[in-house]
Amino acid sequence: MKVVVAGLPKTGTTSMKEALKILDVKNVHHYFENCCVAQDQWTNILRGRWCPEDFKRLFHDVDAVIDEPACFLWEEISLAFPDAKIVLTIRENDEVWFESLKQHYKKEECLYEDYLVKYLSLTGWRKYRNIRLPMDRIFYGVSKMTTQTIAENKSNLKLKYRAHNNYVLQAAPKDKLLVFKCSDGWLPLCNFLNLPVPNVPFPHGNKGGGSYIDRESHPQAVKMRHEVYHSIAAIFSISLGMFLYLLW
Template sequence: MAPELKLGHVVDWTGTTWKSRRGMKRIVPMEVLVLGLGRTGTMSMVEALRILGYNDVYHMSAAIANPPDFDMWKEAADAKFFGNGKPYGREEWDQLLGNCMAVTDFPTCAFSAELIAAYPHAKVVLTTRDPSKWYASVNSTFRVAFESRAFSLIGHLDPAFIGRMMSAVRSLWLGFFGVPDVQPCIVDTFVKHNEAVKAMTPPERFLEYRVGEGWERLCEFLGKEVPECEFPRINEANNFTLLLQKMMVGSIVRCAKTIGLYMAPVVVVGVAVYVGMSN
């Protein structure tokens, strides 16, 4: 049976473990860049890479676990897509990702060219899937969540977490996909991204891969022995829903404790909106 991705540790709602990564250094080599867009099996890839011995695989959930990361992601997005500030180079990426041996998912895939240039010895895996199915997955999960009134409401109540996450995600989404929020434009960006990653990576460092293929091609490419366990197949939609629940309920509880009981009616409204979104 495939192992399940553990999400119980994703966020310490008290904030005691949150830390800024600014000024940090690389402590492990960057070995694998998984640069397919989110919703291409990235959660399964996180677990697969961990099984293969790659510690600290950066995924969107890593930023959620440490919300100050979103400040740096917004900074990088504003510089790359909108010309505001200094573009990120090796020094900045080492600060943000210095404890990671591999990366996958959004927002790292939005900086594919920068990461390939920063880590010229890392192998590149492009996770792919059928474009129309990919769009349907994005449209029914990520977009529904981050365009919901619930997130906007909780973002105002909890600027330290949901608010800073929403600010970064908006910059990343608009910068990467552009303003037109219609299916042809988003799917076209998906296809062009895949083509660009393939074109910019030396063939000996590149593998185009679908998670459903299993271990063999991936392990051969990475120079790893095939594990005895089944390749992890994590239901991304279910895990995404679980992650949203943990984020929103935890954020509401933390806001209630911080702001005080007189805000209880607002918290109740937040819960009601959240429940309405999740049904």
């Protein structure tokens, strides 16, 4: 483990994932990898069944970890990998962060594919039931994150954003911590990681919210899409069989 990104979602975590890959930090776990590739491990962690050695096993071949649920347990991961550097990604202020969070869920709720994946893909359903819902309750203090619950809990969510950032600032070793906004560009990040500055613009991933993966080509997205197709085919076959049975 080289880099632990402690910033909450909607602080440029998708851009950071792309930036680290440009910097040749090869194996980066973002939200989708955490929740799908390491689904069983994170399910146990969110149920409180873990020890420090679990993080060593979970991330033994990972170079960087970003976004939920790892950002909430950045300290435990850092203790398991004491040589890793910590990057706290932030927004201009809590209001900007909150509006970005709200916009993300507003757009996500308009994606019919997410509903199909949530209920017709075994991987998607387990991710939602075992990781997304517990994470919403434990870390955000809501039954589940929706545009309605976000609006209803605005003050509480902004407080959690400030409290999280303040704790990282207090608890992280100062010589291993970089407080970073993606608008800062390559220079502070590359200096912190002792890497050369690339001759390309700093990436801007997931602009406008609503997506954090390449839904067409990401292996886990492809897997869940195939599970949806199989579920639809099974439902159609069963329905057709019942119809023909009743017809005859």
